[in-house]
Amino acid sequence: MNPMSTSDDARHPNAELLxxxxxxxxxxxxxxxxxxxxxxxxxxxxVAVRQLFFA
Amino acid sequence: xxxADWWQLATRVLEVFxxxxxxTGAIPVLAAAYSFLAIPLHAFRNHYSKAGPYLPxxxxxxxxxxxxxxxxxxxxxxxxxxxxxxxxxxxxxDDASTDNTPDVVLAKAAQxxxxxxxxxxxxxxxxxxxxxxxxxxxxxxxxxxxxxLIMDADVIYLPDSLRRLTRDLAAxxxxxxxxxxxxxxxxxxxxxxxxxxxxxxxxPAARRAQNVLGAQACLAGGAQLHTRxxxxxxxxxxxxxxxxxDTITTFETQLRGRKVVFEPLAVGLAEEPGSIDALWKxxxxxxRGNVTVTARYKKMWFRPSKVHKLGTFSFGVxxxxxxxxxxxxxxxxxxxxxxxxxxxxxxATIFRALWIFAAATFVFTLALAAQLDSxxxxxxxxxxxxxxxxxxxxxxxxxxxxxxxxxxxxxxxxQHLTVAGLFSLTLSVYIWIPFSMVGAVVxxxxxxxxxxxxxxxxxxxxxxxxxxxxxxxxDSYIKxxxxxxxxxxxxxxxxxxxx
Numbered sequence: 001m002n003p004m005s006t007s008d009d010a011r012h013p014n015a016e017l018l019x020x021x022x023x024x025x026x027x028x029x030x031x032x033x034x035x036x037x038x039x040x041x042x043x044x045x046x047v048a049v050r051q052l053f054f055a
Numbered sequence: 056x057x058x059a060d061w062w063q064l065a066t067r068v069l070e071v072f073x074x075x076x077x078x079t080g081a082i083p084v085l086a087a088a089y090s091f092l093a094i095p096l097h098a099f100r101n102h103y104s105k106a107g108p109y110l111p112x113x114x115x116x117x118x119x120x121x122x123x124x125x126x127x128x129x130x131x132x133x134x135x136x137x138x139x140x141x142x143x144x145x146x147x148x149d150d151a152s153t154d155n156t157p158d159v160v161l162a163k164a165a166q167x168x169x170x171x172x173x174x175x176x177x178x179x180x181x182x183x184x185x186x187x188x189x190x191x192x193x194x195x196x197x198x199x200x201x202x203x204l205i206m207d208a209d210v211i212y213l214p215d216s217l218r219r220l221t222r223d224l225a226a227x228x229x230x231x232x233x234x235x236x237x238x239x240x241x242x243x244x245x246x247x248x249x250x251x252x253x254x255x256x257x258x259p260a261a262r263r264a265q266n267v268l269g270a271q272a273c274l275a276g277g278a279q280l281h282t283r284x285x286x287x288x289x290x291x292x293x294x295x296x297x298x299x300x301d302t303i304t305t306f307e308t309q310l311r312g313r314k315v316v317f318e319p320l321a322v323g324l325a326e327e328p329g330s331i332d333a334l335w336k337x338x339x340x341x342x343r344g345n346v347t348v349t350a351r352y353k354k355m356w357f358r359p360s361k362v363h364k365l366g367t368f369s370f371g372v373x374x375x376x377x378x379x380x381x382x383x384x385x386x387x388x389x390x391x392x393x394x395x396x397x398x399x400x401x402x403a404t405i406f407r408a409l410w411i412f413a414a415a416t417f418v419f420t421l422a423l424a425a426q427l428d429s430x431x432x433x434x435x436x437x438x439x440x441x442x443x444x445x446x447x448x449x450x451x452x453x454x455x456x457x458x459x460x461x462x463x464x465x466x467x468x469x470q471h472l473t474v475a476g477l478f479s480l481t482l483s484v485y486i487w488i489p490f491s492m493v494g495a496v497v498x499x500x501x502x503x504x505x506x507x508x509x510x511x512x513x514x515x516x517x518x519x520x521x522x523x524x525x526x527x528x529x530d531s532y533i534k535x536x537x538x539x540x541x542x543x544x545x546x547x548x549x550x551x552x553x554x
Binding site for chain 1: 418
């Protein structure tokens with residue numbers, strides 16, 4: 001079988017799978033909160049270095 | 056008032072004027088910070104609550120001019136999408152190609168009968184919008200099509216991308232959905248890595264923020280899905296009067312009260328320019344298009360409406376911050392230079408505040424964006440670190456850690472900065488930003504020379520990719536002011552995308 005081909009099931013996604021995917025993607029967006037926190041921590045680290053060593 | 060009083064007053068007025076000039080440089084940084092702080096809100100304020108299992112009959116219109124190298128693979132990929140094949144039709148609009156595009160498409164039409172169609176324009180070269188309209192007229196002739204996907208010939212969609220786009224059309228208020236176009240060249244170089252990173256910043260990052268703010272600036276030209284109703288409401292055709300047909304389609308959709316949604320999880324891979332010259336031509340077209348859009352919708356900016364959110368203050372600030380960024384860079388530096396020459400005590404404080412804020416925003420935006428597409432970020436880690444340019448990073452370090460640059464570093468080499476040396480250093484960092492654009496222009500000029508093959512990439516790393524984009528935007532002002540001919544310079548595609 002051609003590894004690039006797509007199975008017939010995958011080409012006919014049923015409603016249940018689509019709803020599950022939407023719900024999973026919706027919940028997946030919550031990780032944006034954690035990623036934003038990590039980005040803020042990078043800035044905080046920069047400020048801390050300035051205050052501790054170069055103030 | 057004595058002459059001395061008048062002189063003091065004039066000095067104060069000039070100082071305030073220069074401070075206003077400096078403040079213009081803070082506006083784009085504020086706009087970027089504001090946009091990126093809206094991204095986490097996408098966790099709660101997104102389109103998924105209104106999405107649903109919806110698989111409409113989709114017609115795909117692919118404009119193609121001399122796309123023989125890429126079109127066959129693109130069609131094969133479309134026919135393998137995880138989408139019901141009986142609900143999929145591909146119309147390749149061959150814009151009078153002179154290569155083997157017709158042969159390739161006709162062979163694919165024979166391979167996928169009833170699913171792939173070859174439409175030929177005998178006179179081509181009028182631009183993408185004209186080519187698209189040829190295909191759109193064809194698909195609107197009957198009522199088979201329920202949704203229309205507009206794409207570029209080189210874009211390769213990930214298998215689940217189309218169904219992830221159509222689900223958003225389940226909400227009746229949505230008129231169009233845009234996918235995430237990711238840079239997908241197999242043979243990446245420094246420039247395609249910069250473009251890949253820029254696309255992360257401008258799509259899964261900035262367009263998520265635009266989802267939150269309720270107004271989208273632009274549907275991706277290579278991946279936009281419209282409902283039939285939206286297409287009909289737009290007059291059944293794409294605007295052909297400018298170089299910004301994608302932005303005009305996006306604005307017109309929203310002005311008619313329909314929502315435009317960005318779907319970050321529907322991904323298409325595209326081949327982007329691998330040389331500064333090709334990038335310059337592509338982006339000059341986009342930038343000149345934005346000049347047209349800004350003028351055409353002059354009565355919309357900063358005028359809130361109950362129908363759409365394009366007229367909100369926040370959207371206007373974000374739009375104009377990007378469009379006027381090169382001017383803001385020049386005026387801000389001119390203000391700092393003026394304050395320095397006036398021997399103003401406030402110059403150093405303002406410079407420090409501005410650049411510390413810029414550095415913090417830069418770290419925040421890149422740290423967040425890098426996490427939104429880890430695959431791109433891993434490949435482009437050098438470009439993530441050097442995105443603002445190595446020299447601008449030095450300027451940021453100067454602002455953030457002044458003692459380090461002015462005292463500790465020279466002291467480490469047994470030196471100390473004289474007053475003249477400190478003045479020269481300060482002068483250099485204040486006026487660096489406008490000069491960084493000159494560096495980008497030089498990088499383009501020497502790109503195809505023997506020395507340029509090494510020096511051009513080095514210059515872009517030094518001056519920053521953002522400065523290259525600003526230089527192109529500056530060029531668009533000059534071209535528009537000079538009423539230069541607006542011609543369609545197509546970006547050459549060679550089939551470098553791998554899925």
